[in-house]
Amino acid sequence: MSSLANNLRAASARAWIRVVAANRELSWVFFETFLPAMTTAGYVLVYRALGAPAEYEAYVILGGVMTAFWLNVLWGMAAQFFWEKDMGNLDIYMMAPISRMSILLGMAVGGMLGTAMRSVVILVLGIALFHVRFEIGGLAAAFGIFLLSMTALYGLGMMLASLFLLFGRGAQRWVEVAQEPVYLMSGFYFPIANLGFTAAAIASAFPLALGIDAIRQTALGSDTGFLPVGVEAGALAALAVLFFLLARRMLRLMENRAKRDGKLTLKWQ
Amino acid sequence: MPPAIRTRNLTRIYRKSPKRGAPAAEFRAVDDVDLEIQPGELFGLLGPNGAGKTTLIKILCTLLFPTSGVAEVCGLDIVKDCERVREKINMVSGGEASGYGLLTIREQLWVFSQLYGLTTKEALSRIDRMLDQYGLAADAGTKINRLSTGMRQKMNLIRGFMTGPSVLFLDEPTLGLDAHIARQARGFIRDWMAEDRTRTILLTTHYLAEAQELCDRVAIIHQGRIRACDTPAALIAAHRGDAVFEVTLTGLDGQAERLRQDADMKVSRLDADVAAGRTTVRFTLPDDAALTGALSRMAALGGKIVNLSKHEVTLEDVFVKIAGQSIAEAEKSSE
Numbered sequence: 001m002s003s004l005a006n007n008l009r010a011a012s013a014r015a016w017i018r019v020v021a022a023n024r025e026l027s028w029v030f031f032e033t034f035l036p037a038m039t040t041a042g043y044v045l046v047y048r049a050l051g052a053p054a055e056y057e058a059y060v061i062l063g064g065v066m067t068a069f070w071l072n073v074l075w076g077m078a079a080q081f082f083w084e085k086d087m088g089n090l091d092i093y094m095m096a097p098i099s100r101m102s103i104l105l106g107m108a109v110g111g112m113l114g115t116a117m118r119s120v121v122i123l124v125l126g127i128a129l130f131h132v133r134f135e136i137g138g139l140a141a142a143f144g145i146f147l148l149s150m151t152a153l154y155g156l157g158m159m160l161a162s163l164f165l166l167f168g169r170g171a172q173r174w175v176e177v178a179q180e181p182v183y184l185m186s187g188f189y190f191p192i193a194n195l196g197f198t199a200a201a202i203a204s205a206f207p208l209a210l211g212i213d214a215i216r217q218t219a220l221g222s223d224t225g226f227l228p229v230g231v232e233a234g235a236l237a238a239l240a241v242l243f244f245l246l247a248r249r250m251l252r253l254m255e256n257r258a259k260r261d262g263k264l265t266l267k268w269q
Numbered sequence: 270m271p272p273a274i275r276t277r278n279l280t281r282i283y284r285k286s287p288k289r290g291a292p293a294a295e296f297r298a299v300d301d302v303d304l305e306i307q308p309g310e311l312f313g314l315l316g317p318n319g320a321g322k323t324t325l326i327k328i329l330c331t332l333l334f335p336t337s338g339v340a341e342v343c344g345l346d347i348v349k350d351c352e353r354v355r356e357k358i359n360m361v362s363g364g365e366a367s368g369y370g371l372l373t374i375r376e377q378l379w380v381f382s383q384l385y386g387l388t389t390k391e392a393l394s395r396i397d398r399m400l401d402q403y404g405l406a407a408d409a410g411t412k413i414n415r416l417s418t419g420m421r422q423k424m425n426l427i428r429g430f431m432t433g434p435s436v437l438f439l440d441e442p443t444l445g446l447d448a449h450i451a452r453q454a455r456g457f458i459r460d461w462m463a464e465d466r467t468r469t470i471l472l473t474t475h476y477l478a479e480a481q482e483l484c485d486r487v488a489i490i491h492q493g494r495i496r497a498c499d500t501p502a503a504l505i506a507a508h509r510g511d512a513v514f515e516v517t518l519t520g521l522d523g524q525a526e527r528l529r530q531d532a533d534m535k536v537s538r539l540d541a542d543v544a545a546g547r548t549t550v551r552f553t554l555p556d557d558a559a560l561t562g563a564l565s566r567m568a569a570l571g572g573k574i575v576n577l578s579k580h581e582v583t584l585e586d587v588f589v590k591i592a593g594q595s596i597a598e599a600e601k602s603s604e
């Protein structure tokens with residue numbers, strides 16, 4: 001049996017790669033910071049031109065911060081096992097005397113920390129350029145919600161990563177397909193309550209939708225919340241546990257299928 | 270102590286997905302393999318590309334399920350006790366490009382050490398000692414994406430050595446290396462074995478000389494089956510009665526390949542230098558007396574002898590006798 005300490009050691013080493021490598025590669029810094037920042041600024045300007053209420057600008061900044069995490073989950077988690085396979089690292093992880101979940105956990109924590117550094121840029125940009133104001137009183141609650149949403153979101157990422165274990169290059173196509181509609185459904189740019197109850201309930205399966213909605217209610221004093229904050233927080237916690245369990249289940253299933261079908265490694269000879 | 274590796278009737282069938290028109294094909298990559306390797310052995314699995322070497326290694330490394338049969342590593346079943354098997358093993362393959370390009374050699378090795386429960390202090394002290402021992406100390410800070418093939422393979426070997434596995438699998442560890450680096454790598458492998466007499470290595474190769482030079486025992490694998498298994502010396506001794514000759518001929522123009530069809534001559538190498546009009550053939554005969562007949566058949570094809578010499582039997586000649594073709598031919602026909 002692999003001990004908890006060994007698994008945590010493996011997870012932190014895997015997380016460390018993320019944080020270090022992400023800051024050594026300038027194109028990633030650009031892709032993960034500058035691009036979401038520009039999109040966010042673009043939306044703010046569009047809303048201004050349209051004469052939208054001032055609090056919408058704050059929503060957009062918040063949405064921009066969350067976008068950075070969503071992109072990271074898609075590109076840094078979901079498609080990750082494929083890249084690992086391609087590089088020849090997957091064998092090494094799979095053969096090691098540790099739980100594979102610790103590798104996923106390391107990818108998640110590392111991705112989260114790396115992206116947190118980027119999202120601070122967007123936040124600071126929003127506050128400095130567009131004078132976005134927050135409700136100081138709600139910040140502690142908002143931060144708690146933020147952590148909960150991150151746990152659920154990266155839980156989803158772990159599940160996607162496991163699901164894609166058997167995928168080849170096709171994984172990338174799926175990631176691209178997933179990217180855009182999620183923006184619409186997740187309330188990055190407007191409150192999901194505006195979608196109507198049914199659509200909002202469906203959107204809530206995506207953890208960021210609930211997270212953003214609850215953060216709006218706490219930190220931005222929004223009164224267009226979908227459900228009460230407490231309910232949303234409870235739902236996020238439930239999603240986090242669910243995704244984590246599903247990820248573990250899926251990973252074991254996919255690993256066994258891969259070992260049966262000879263698809264754990266890409267190169268044969 | 271249980272055997273380091275033991276397999277019984279081990280078989281792996283790949284199902285190739287059906288191509289248009291053709292039905293789904295089954296392919297026996299590893300076919301009914303029985304092996305027993307003792308702790309302390311440096312064991313070689315010798316065979317051409319496509320023989321099933323990597324498949325066998327992947328099964329033993331818990332990366333692939335066998336289709337049937339059983340396998341044990343250190344007495345542990347590779348399917349049922351797979352997590353405990355993983356604590357005993359490590360694997361390095363030739364030409365592997367593992368790691369993250371933006372990390373340095375030292376950082377990368379540290380990352381991999383963390384998968385095996387080593388404390389950072391212990392890991393770095395082993396890594397630094399090995400970087401020094403294997404001539405990479407000056408490159409410890411070099412990023413992975415800047416490494417030459419040789420440096421990279423040395424790093425890979427350290428990755429396998431540093432976790433102190435009871436059984437280390439090396440899949441074509443010298444693949445693609447320059448001759449002198451390959452020689453260094455073989456030295457490292459021997460040194461690592463010498464440090465602890467209970468360590469076991471299962472190494473695959475399609476270089477005959479490597480198996481002959483490095484391994485305590487060798488199994489010859491061809492089309493998924495073990496065809497012979499013994500010490501290199503014993504394998505050669507079993508064919509000592511054979512007469513191995515090398516002849517250089519001129520005047521064969523284009524007829525050289527016909528020598529391969531000669532039933533009495535087992536041709537293990539045939540180098541035709543078309544520009545110089547010369548052909549060198551290495552072949553095995555049942556005894557010296559058969560030489561006269563062989564030479565007259567060459568003469569009948571128009572060949573004139575430039576040089577003739579008699580040789581010691583090597584593993585290469587043994588392989589040809591056992592598999593019915595040379596490694597090079599086997600690789601050509603499996604493509």
Ligand SMILES: Nc1ncnc2c1ncn2[C@@H]1O[C@H](COP(=O)(O)OP(=O)(O)O)[C@@H](O)[C@H]1O
Nearest residue numbers: 262268269283298317318319320321322323324
């Ligand atoms: N995952 C796989 N799926 C289908 N066929 C495979 C797979 N891996 C290997 N093979 C086939 O099995 C045979 C043996 O391959 P391998 O074990 O890699 O041989 P070796 O390592 O001796 O070169 C080859 O014909 C190869 O094409």
Ligand SMILES: [Mg+2]
Nearest residue numbers: 268269322323
């Ligand atoms: Mg191979």
